[in-house]
Amino acid sequence: xxxxxxxxxxxxxxxxxxxxxxxxxxxxxxxxxxxxxxxxxxxxxxxxxxxxxxxxxxxxxxxxxxxxxxxxxxxxxxxxxxxxxxxxxxxxxxxxxxxxxxxxxxxxxxxxxxxxxxxxxxxxxxxxxxxxxxxxxxxxxxxxxxxxxxxxxxxxxxxxxxxxxxxxxxxxxxxxxxxxxxxxxxxxxxxxxxxxxxxxxxxxxxxxxxxxxxxxxxxxxxxxxxxxxxxxxxxxxxxxxxxxxxxxxxxxxxxxxxxxxxxxxxxxxxxxxxxxxxxxxxxxxxxxxxxxxxxxxxxxxxxxxxxxxxxxxxxxxxxxxxxxxxxxxxxxxxxxxxxxxxxxxxxxxxxxxxxxxxxxxxxxxxxxxxxxxxxxxxxxxxxxxxxxxxxxxxxxxxxxxxxxxxxxxxxxxxxxxxxxxxxxxxxxxxxxxxxxxxxxxxxxxxxxxxxxxxxxxxxxxxxxxxxxxxxxxxxxxxxxxxxxxxxxxxxxxxxxxxxxxxxxxxxxxxxxxxxxxxxxxxxxxxxxxxxxxxxxxxxxxxxxxxxxxxxxxxxxxxxxxxxxxxxxxxxxxxxxxxxxxxxxxxxxxxxxxxxxxxxxxxxxxxxxxxxxxxxxxxxxxxxxxxxxxxxxxxxxxxxxxxxxxxxxxxxxxxxxxxxxxxxxxxxxxxxxxxxxxxxxxxxxxxxxxxxxxxxxxxxxxxxxxxxxxxxxxxxxxxxxxxxxxx
Amino acid sequence: xxxxxxxxxxxxxxxxxxxxxxxxxxxxxxxxxxxxxxxxxxxxxxxxxxxxxxxxxxxxxxxxxxxxxxxxxxxxxxxxxxxxxxxxxxxxxxxxxxxxxxxxxxxxxxxxxxxxxxxxxxxxxxxxxxxxxxxxxxxxxxxxxxxxxxxxxx
Numbered sequence: 001x002x003x004x005x006x007x008x009x010x011x012x013x014x015x016x017x018x019x020x021x022x023x024x025x026x027x028x029x030x031x032x033x034x035x036x037x038x039x040x041x042x043x044x045x046x047x048x049x050x051x052x053x054x055x056x057x058x059x060x061x062x063x064x065x066x067x068x069x070x071x072x073x074x075x076x077x078x079x080x081x082x083x084x085x086x087x088x089x090x091x092x093x094x095x096x097x098x099x100x101x102x103x104x105x106x107x108x109x110x111x112x113x114x115x116x117x118x119x120x121x122x123x124x125x126x127x128x129x130x131x132x133x134x135x136x137x138x139x140x141x142x143x144x145x146x147x148x149x150x151x152x153x154x155x156x157x158x159x160x161x162x163x164x165x166x167x168x169x170x171x172x173x174x175x176x177x178x179x180x181x182x183x184x185x186x187x188x189x190x191x192x193x194x195x196x197x198x199x200x201x202x203x204x205x206x207x208x209x210x211x212x213x214x215x216x217x218x219x220x221x222x223x224x225x226x227x228x229x230x231x232x233x234x235x236x237x238x239x240x241x242x243x244x245x246x247x248x249x250x251x252x253x254x255x256x257x258x259x260x261x262x263x264x265x266x267x268x269x270x271x272x273x274x275x276x277x278x279x280x281x282x283x284x285x286x287x288x289x290x291x292x293x294x295x296x297x298x299x300x301x302x303x304x305x306x307x308x309x310x311x312x313x314x315x316x317x318x319x320x321x322x323x324x325x326x327x328x329x330x331x332x333x334x335x336x337x338x339x340x341x342x343x344x345x346x347x348x349x350x351x352x353x354x355x356x357x358x359x360x361x362x363x364x365x366x367x368x369x370x371x372x373x374x375x376x377x378x379x380x381x382x383x384x385x386x387x388x389x390x391x392x393x394x395x396x397x398x399x400x401x402x403x404x405x406x407x408x409x410x411x412x413x414x415x416x417x418x419x420x421x422x423x424x425x426x427x428x429x430x431x432x433x434x435x436x437x438x439x440x441x442x443x444x445x446x447x448x449x450x451x452x453x454x455x456x457x458x459x460x461x462x463x464x465x466x467x468x469x470x471x472x473x474x475x476x477x478x479x480x481x482x483x484x485x486x487x488x489x490x491x492x493x494x495x496x497x498x499x500x501x502x503x504x505x506x507x508x509x510x511x512x513x514x515x516x517x518x519x520x521x522x523x524x525x526x527x528x529x530x531x532x533x534x535x536x537x538x539x540x541x542x543x544x545x546x547x548x549x550x551x552x553x554x555x556x557x558x559x560x561x562x563x564x565x566x567x568x569x570x571x572x573x574x575x576x577x578x579x580x581x582x583x584x585x586x587x588x589x590x591x592x593x594x595x596x597x598x599x600x601x602x603x604x605x606x607x608x609x610x611x612x613x614x615x616x617x618x619x620x621x622x623x624x625x626x627x628x629x630x631x632x633x634x635x636x637x638x639x640x641x642x643x644x645x646x647x648x649x650x651x652x653x654x655x656x657x658x659x660x661x662x663x664x665x666x667x668x669x670x671x672x673x674x675x676x677x678x679x680x681x682x683x684x685x686x687x688x689x690x691x692x693x694x695x696x697x698x699x700x701x702x703x704x705x706x707x708x709x710x711x712x713x714x715x716x717x718x719x720x721x722x723x724x725x726x
Numbered sequence: 727x728x729x730x731x732x733x734x735x736x737x738x739x740x741x742x743x744x745x746x747x748x749x750x751x752x753x754x755x756x757x758x759x760x761x762x763x764x765x766x767x768x769x770x771x772x773x774x775x776x777x778x779x780x781x782x783x784x785x786x787x788x789x790x791x792x793x794x795x796x797x798x799x800x801x802x803x804x805x806x807x808x809x810x811x812x813x814x815x816x817x818x819x820x821x822x823x824x825x826x827x828x829x830x831x832x833x834x835x836x837x838x839x840x841x842x843x844x845x846x847x848x849x850x851x852x853x854x855x856x857x858x859x860x861x862x863x864x865x866x867x868x869x870x871x872x873x874x875x876x877x878x879x880x
Contacts, residue, residue, distance in 0.1 A: 062823030062861045195820050202825030203816040205760020205800035209826060212759035245743050266763070267742075267750035342764055342772060342826040342860045392762075392826025393860050428765040626820055630866070634823055637862020660769035665858040669851035673865050 019167035021046040023127050023174060024055070025095055025119075031126050031178070035170030041095040043123035044073050045087075046131070050151060050163030052079060054120070057089040057096035057105065058112040059364045060198065061341070061391040061398070062634070063689040064627035065112040067197045069120045071624055075188040076124025076181055077131070077162070078148030086197060091366035091386035102476070106365035108399050108515070110590035110687020113623055117685050118180075125178035127169075134168035135160065183621070183682065192625040198390075210362040210389040211346050211425070218348065218421040219248055220269040221412045224278050225258040225434045228285035228653035229511060232256040233278050240275035247272040251415045253408070256281075260412040266425055286510055286653035290440070293510050293650070294333060297442040300463035301331065305503025307482045309491040317501035320457030324448025328534050332445075333715040334464075334523040335647035337438035338663060339516055343392020344431050345405045349373075349413040350421035356383035357413075361406060362391025364398035368472075369406035376410045395517040395638065400436055401471035404512075432663055433655040437648055438516035439465035439509075441486070443527040448499070453539020455550070457499035460527075462487055465509045467519070485515065489524030489694065494556040494588055495532070495547075510650065517638055518690040521589040525694030526643075526701065529585035530712060533702045537710065543584055543702065544568050551586075556593075560586050562679055563595040563616040570677050571597035571614035580611055583703025585695035591686030592619040593679075596636060598699040599672075604708035607726030610640070610672045610700070618679035620686045628688045629676040635692025636674055641666025643697040645719040670725070729789050733758075734802035740789070748792055749773045749784040752799060760800035760829045764858070771857035774830035774837075775799050781837035783856075800829035808836045808878060815873035823861035831857050835871050844875050 023033045024042035045053040054073045058065035066086045074084045089096045089105075096105045099115040128148055135153040136143040146155035151162050188194055201207040226233070236259045238250045246268030250261045259278050263269035308314060321327055347361035357377050359369060366386045373384045391398055409424035416422060426434075441464030448457035466483040468474050477484050482504055491502035516522060536546035547564060551557040564586045568574075576582050579601050586595040599612040615632045622628050646663055649656045657663045701713050704723060715721045731738045733756065740755045752761050752775070761784060764772030768783035775784045776798040803809030812835050815821075822828045831854070838845055838853040845853070850868050859867070 062825065064823075195817065196822065198825065199817045199820050199822050200813075202822040202828050203813045203832060204804060205758075205829050207825055208759070209762075211763065212753075214754075214757055214759070265750060265754040267746055267754065270766075340860060342762075342770070342824060342858070344763065391824065393824040395860070428767070428770075630820065630823060630863070633865060634862045637864065638860070641862065659767050660765050660858065661767065665770070665860060666862055666864075667858065668854045668864040668867060671862070671864055673868075 019048040019170055021127065021130065021166045021170045023123050023130070031122065031174040031176065033126065033130060033170070033172065033174035041089065041092050043120055044127055046127060046162065046166050048163045048166040050083070050161050052077065052084045054084060054086045055089050056086050057116065058107040059088070059362060059388055059391055061362065061394045063112065063631060064196065064624060065107070067627060068113050068624050069116050070197055071188050071194060072117065072120040073124035073127070075186060076121050077128045079151050081188060081194055081197070083151045088388040091363070091370045093367040104365070104367045106367060106399065108364065108396070110592070110689040110691060113685045114591060114687060117623070121180050122178060125180050126174050129175050129178045130169040130172050131162050131165045133172055134165035138165060138168060189623050190621065190625065194624055194626065196627065207390055209343050209392050210348070210360055211343050211392070213348050213360050213389065213423065215348060215350060215421040215423070218423050219262045219264070220266045221260045221262050221422050221424050222269045222273045222427070223253070223258040223260055223408060223412065223424070224273050224276055225430070226280050226282065226285060228282055228287060231285040232281040233259050234281050235279040237277040238275070240277070241272040244268055244272040244275060250276050253411045254415060255411060260415065262422070269425065270427065288510050288653055289651050290336065290649040293440050296507050297333065297440060297463045298331070300505040300507055301442050301444040301461050303505070305461050305505045307480070307504040309482050309487050309502040309504050312501050314501045317457045317459050317499050320499040321446055321448040321459060324456050325451045326449050326538065328447045328449070328531070328538055330445055330531065330534065330712065330714055332443040332523070332527050334441045334526070335649070335716060336440050336511060337516055337642055337646060338432050338435050338648050339395040339397035340431060340663060340665070341393030341395055341397050344428055345397070345426040346424055347406055347409050348421055348423040349409050351418045352385065356385060358385045358387060359406060360387045360389060362398060363388045364391065364394055365403070368401065369403040372403040372407050373410050376407065376414060396515040397436065400514060401473055404436065428659050432648070432657050432659065436512040436514035438522060439467060439513035441523045443523065445527060445531050447531055447535050449535060449538055453535070453541060455497055455535060458497045459501050460490060461503045462490065463505040463507055465513045466506045467513045467515055469506065485520045487524065488520040489587065489589060490528055493528055494554070494560055495528070495550040496553055496557065497550065517635065518589055518693040521587065521694035525585065525587040525589070526698045529587065529695065529698035530701055533583070533705065534712065542574070544573055547586060556588060559593040559618050560588055563593045563618050566677055566679060567595035567597050567614050567616035570616065570675060571599065571612070573597060581703050581707035583699045583701065583706055585698040585702060587694040589687070589691045589694050592617060592688065592691040594632070594691045594695050596695040596699040598703040600700070600703045600707050602707065602726050604704055604711050604723040607724045608704055608707065609726040610670070612672050613674040615674060615676045615692065616679060617676065617688070617691065618681055619688050619691070620681050620683035622678050622681070623685055625678055628678055631688040632676045632692040633674045635690065636696040637666050637671055639693040639696030640671060640700055643700065643716050643718055644670065644725060645717045647717050729793055731789070731792060731797060732795070733797040734799060742789055744788070744790045746789045747785050748775065748787040748789055748797070751789050752784060758799055758801055762826055762829055764827065770827065771834060772827045772830040774833040774857065776833060776837065779840060781834050800833060803832060803836060806836070808839050808874070811874040811877040812836055812839065812870065814877060815870045819866050819870050819873060821863055821866040821870045823863055827857065827859045831859065831867055835867070835874065838871065839874060839878065843878060845871060
């Protein structure tokens with residue numbers, strides 16, 4: 001590490017008290033450091049007053065990256081958690097891209113920690129080495145004698161806070177390959193006592209979500225959309241809206257997808273929108289009902305599948321089933337589901353002084369809206385700025401391949417004179433009725449067993465609406481016609497199943513389909529785990545022992561077996577109190593391994609009550625154990641709440657549900673305490689936001705079967721298919 | 727039309743139409759954004775505020791009906807003994823995830839503890855039923871309320 005004289009001369013004019021050290025990466029990936037951040041985008045910023053800021057490239061909607069990425073930097077520099085704060089990164093796909101997505105910035109697929117772990121540790125380690133080098137220079141001692149603990153450089157008989165060395169450190173070159181700390185010395189990573197950095201602001205009302213932004217002179221816009229997807233606005237009558245105090249104007253969106261209604265306040269916009277009459281051209285609109293969608297899916301399951309997913313020998317599977325001692329056959333149907341994040345969708349667009357556009361948004365996939373806005377406004381990418389704010393949940397909804405609501409806001413802005421910022425606000429009704437949905441899917445499975453109850457063949461047909469086809473993600477995630485998100489968790493099951501065949505048929509999209517917390521695993525885990533339970537029952541074997549007998553021969557299998565053993569041990573598997581029944585499920589998703597045991601009382605007929613849930617997770621090295629536990633708790637609640645009673649249905653193409661009373665969220669009394677156990681691991685960290693969800697519903701279904709004369713709930717939601725909840 | 731409201735101990739004059747929900751007076755007119763919009767139909771509880779100490783859904787409470795009442799929002803909770811205890815418990819247990827519903831959760835939790843200083847899990851489930859959390863932080867909400875009760879008892 002040497003003094004960089006050009007940077008040093010730049011810093012000469014700067015008062016040391018105002019100096020800042022930025023450490024980040026250049027577009028080629030090389031580490032960079034400087035006293036100003038114009039040359040690159042930083043991951044960490046250290047001010048001479050000792051304030052350390054992690055620049056977080058992922059959106060925070062509860063899953064914990066603000067705390068997690070700050071933890072990595074604090075650990076490597078040598079800070080306490082109360083010595084670091086965070087800010088959200090601007091949109092820049094070259095520097096802040098998600099390594100799992102390629103040259104694309106975004107949060108999804110439970111990758112925030114997995115793809116940031118080395119990157120943010122490295123940035124923190126670079127900061128540590130530079131601060132120590134600066135201190136060594138200042139004190140005239142060898143850097144090897146110095147270390148940083150709790151924000152203080154100590155060694156060679158001296159000690160001083162890191163802020164004192166920022167000005168000198170900012171003149172040094174970043175080390176090319178800083179040495180990361182030995183995991184054995186970690187104080188923060190893996191520490192279960194580390195608290196979230198965003199708890200206090202979310203408990204006192206000061207946290208700023210995008211919905212809380214109020215720019216001077218802003219207009220609130222709400223969109224009147226067609227009842228049926230694909231309807232086009234051809235005109236409107238706003239004479240009644242003129243009576244609403246605060247109403248400004250209405251305009252047909254340039255793509256005719258709706259009419260934007262503008263007002264001085266949210267309440268005025270809501271009232272005015274109700275008062276605007278729109279003429280619709282519904283000639284190309286969706287008119288099907290959910291019953292027709294279901295019929296199409298069920299018919300597809302009875303026909304030959306379009307795709308042989310694993311290119312396996314279908315005839316051989318059939319022959320094995322023909323020769324089986326018994327064949328279990330079960331069909332499943334999964335309805336459309338809405339994401340319904342607590343904060344309704346919204347974002348604000350304004351013109352900047354330099355002729356650009358600024359988007360304020362709880363932005364999950366910044367590169368998507370960044371490119372879309374660049375096209376709509378015909379501006380170069382660098383003229384579009386995205387300010388990422390806190391988001392009130394997403395579960396996939398804020399990450400649409402077509403940047404749906406940001407485009408809507410841009411179109412609502414582009415038709416104005418652009419002198420006033422436009423805040424687009426969705427209502428809960430908009431969210432449930434005009435949304436993007438977890439696609440409807442059906443499965444039909446035949447499992448052949450021999451006389452000993454061992455699986456000899458497995459014929460598994462899947463039919464449903466592709467999420468990825470027709471989107472920018474198709475080239476990455478659709479191969480030989482197979483949308484991986486339609487079959488993940490089934491066709492790639494770690495169970496060592498002999499004679500398996502997986503077929504897939506795409507059905508027509510009746511709505512906009514979208515990933516929903518855990519994507520394909522939302523339905524595949526349910527089917528795999530209910531079928532394994534049925535097979536164990538038919539074999540007369542314990543469901544845990546039966547599963548374990550198919551989890552051998554590799555690391556995936558060992559880790560699944562590990563969580564299965566841990567969860568069942570902690571749950572007291574097989575020793576539930578009288579009147580209680582247990583169900584288990586185990587599943588790998590997003591690189592993580594999760595087993596869950598649900599214990600219920602009652603029965604499907606008399607009313608099921610969830611009494612206890614036990615979870616074991618192996619997500620590699622646990623960075624923030626308490627955040628991991630919280631994500632398991634939340635993921636389980638999300639999975640269970642929806643299978644209990646939620647579905648989106650269509651009548652004549654229009655969504656039947658309006659608001660939470662028709663799409664009842666999981667409530668506090670619905671769910672028992674969840675006991676989460678984390679498997680210690682030195683493997684690279686993997687996902688936690690989604691993997692808790694997939695096993696929850698099948699574990700509940702298996703518990704209900706155990707409590708209810710083997711009733712297998714094969715169509716969802718449960719409360720419409722024979723299960724009462726107490 | 728002018729209305730006079732007493733919010734967090736301060737009087738405010740607002741010029742809004744009769745029938746305007748208190749939620750939008752607080753958020754859009756007074757620019758206090760801790761009180762959240764979640765559903766607009768009193769089904770999620772994100773908009774919960776206190777009216778003379780009682781939790782109400784501000785999205786279904788109208789401006790003309792609250793003149794003369796003491797309105798309290800999340801922004802003033804730290805100034806009350808119970809509110810401060812709940813907020814402390816929330817931070818100790820990291821109850822929040824996305825956090826969007828938590829102002830409403832805390833306002834309801836304070837309402838519960840004001841009536842019932844030592845609520846059982848069943849009491850909590852019954853009282854908090856109307857406050858939805860899509861992140862499903864429910865077991866921590868339950869634990870947070872019981873922890874706040876401990877803090878208050880100490």
